[in-house]
Amino acid sequence: MTSRKPALTAAAAVATAASLTVATPAAADTRTTWNGAWTAAAMKPSGAPWFGTWAEQGFTDQSVRQIVRVNAGGAKIRIRLSNAHGTTPLRLTAASVGRTATGAAVRPGTIRPLRFDGSPSTTVPARGRAVSDPVALPTEPRERLTITLYFRGATGPATYHQLSMTTTYRATGDHHRDPAATAYTDRIEPGFGSWYYLEGVETSGGRPRPRAVAAFGDSITDGFGATVDGDDRYPDALARRLLAAGRPHPVLNAGIGSNKLLTDSACGGDAGISRFARDVLDQPRLGAAIVLIGINDIQLRDDRMCGVDREDPPVTAQRLIDGYRALIRLAHARNVEIIGGTLTPYRDSAGWSAAGERIRLQVNHWIRTSGEYDAVADFDRALDPTGTGRIPEPLHMGDHIHPSPAGYQAMADAITLPTLKR
CATH class of the missing domain: 3.40.50.1110 (SGNH hydrolase)
Structure with missing residues (x-):
């Protein structure tokens, strides 16, 4: 009907x-005054017939490496994670940010571990969000950053942004501190990419914007x-x-x-x-x-x-x-x-x-x-x-x-x- x-x-x-x-x-x-540097609108996981995604299956003992181009520079950075469409709490085991090299590789020496309320892990409540602690990483407008999330346990279906027009990479196991792309052999091909759980990047410090x-x-x-x-x-x-x-x-x-x-x-x-x-x-x-x-x-x-x-x-x-x-x-x-x-x-x-x-x-x-x-x-x-x-x-x-x-x-x-x- x-x-x-x-x-x-x-x-x-x-x-x-x-x-x-x-x-x-x-x-x-x-x-601190924070500037919005990048965002993606959160969506509920769905089986869109024209794009392959990992949203419905979610992640288990996997590292997800996502690349964004920020539009505000600064001396410090933090990220926002969204579980807006989750029905259960999301447990993030570890995360990092660094300057993008080529593909899934990160420029050596730039990887910074991210913490949440002082802890390397966090639990994002269902329909909630989490904001990381600030980390020192000087950035310039239009610079590309790589953010890696590691989930040890099963996430269930993922809050995501369906169309990123940017390749996202996946590796089995914990590789959130790896600068090399070696472990990141999994991506959806052919595809237009998606972003998972990542809702925003903010910067602070530097000249006023x-x-x-x-x-x-x-x-x-x-x-x-x-x-x-x-x-x-x-x-x-x-x-x-x-x-x-x-x-x-x-x-x-x-x-x-x-x-x-x-x-x-x-x-x-x-x-x-x-x-x-x-x-x-x-x-x-x-x-x-x-x-x-x-x-x-x-x-x-x-x-x-x-x-x-x-x-x-x-x-x-x-x-x-x-x-x-x-x-x-x-x-x-x-x-x-x-x-x-x-x-x-x-x-x-x-x-x-x-x-x-x-x-x-x-x-x-x-x-x-x-x-x-x-x-x-x-x-x-x-x-x-x-x-x-x-x-x-x-x-x-x-x-x-x-x-x-x-x-x-x-x-x-x-x-x-x-x-x-x-």
């Missing part, structure tokens, strides 16, 4: 976000179509552009592939209005958020791609606009600037329809003319300057909806830097 799941209201979104907020450990440093910018959205923010291990998603291109302009705002990617604004998805994550506070507004020293979400509400009218026999409530331009207004209210309540991204073209893609295109055009007209966002990033015109409704061949990855690296660069170039005021 087909069931219907109601879209979340703004009030329900706030309640849902609050229910997932868990205090950090007692030893967490509240006196401008406030962070969070990029919020679906796979077009998450970076599907970018180069695996190439770090050329649109938030990466924006971070490079800001750094070159002498305005080094850390850019935090809070996108989730297949995500919808109004409705949860079994393999596309929590609805945008329910995760916005957790994944965006709770980031440290946040100044602005760029919102680009809604095309999946328009083109994916059910959750059958995830193996769930469920139809979503019919989507209209007004329902999407009401959802954006909920995000705007939440951002302004936290004194965060919010920038509206116009929905990008998708004609000739598998999900295109004339009715859906009418909704997209109505939504984009509202984003451009209503004045309700603090500023507008016109991603639609960046990818389709002549208004054909199509992304031209050099700017999409081959499916007519996801940009190529050149398309992602065009999106980043469409953001007017003076709009980032805070």
Whole structure:
């Protein structure tokens, strides 16, 4: 039988976000100013049909080596781990961080063991998070770091981020202090990579940094179509552009592939209005958020791609606009600037329809003319300057909806830097 799941209201979104907020450990440093340097939005483990992952099986007596590119430098570093979708406590045996060499290798002499409240191990409660103690490791913006987690006991299904566009490596046994890649022979091939339990990296010390910018959205923010291990998603291109302009705002990617604004998805994550506070507004020293979400509400009218026999409530331009207004209210309540991204073209893609295109055009007209966002990033015109409704061949990855690296660069170039005021 087909069931219907109601879209979340703004009030329900706030309640849902609050229910997932868990205090950090007692030893967490509240006196130091921490900058968000990297983030990934947490998702529940699911059997997504198009990506291989280790999320459903979890880990037992295995080391997981994950690579991130930070967007804020500093003298010290700490990490955030998430068990937001766990039903049992997560027991982490040991962890480390170091500067990335090549592949799974870490630059010798840079590995630092991570501790949690003074201990090399920690237990993250179900639906909770943990923050490591600070460790001295000087970093620069756009530097790549390798974080290794070792789990001696069985974790069960893992809270994760499905689409990393970055290779993650796995080894049998405890190899969290190994600089060499020798033991890390396991990775998912072919695949686009995932991040497991790792929710954030923060830095402190060094010269003062401008406030962070969070990029919020679906796979077009998450970076599907970018180069695996190439770090050329649109938030990466924006971070490079800001750094070159002498305005080094850390850019935090809070996108989730297949995500919808109004409705949860079994393999596309929590609805945008329910995760916005957790994944965006709770980031440290946040100044602005760029919102680009809604095309999946328009083109994916059910959750059958995830193996769930469920139809979503019919989507209209007004329902999407009401959802954006909920995000705007939440951002302004936290004194965060919010920038509206116009929905990008998708004609000739598998999900295109004339009715859906009418909704997209109505939504984009509202984003451009209503004045309700603090500023507008016109991603639609960046990818389709002549208004054909199509992304031209050099700017999409081959499916007519996801940009190529050149398309992602065009999106980043469409953001007017003076709009980032805070």
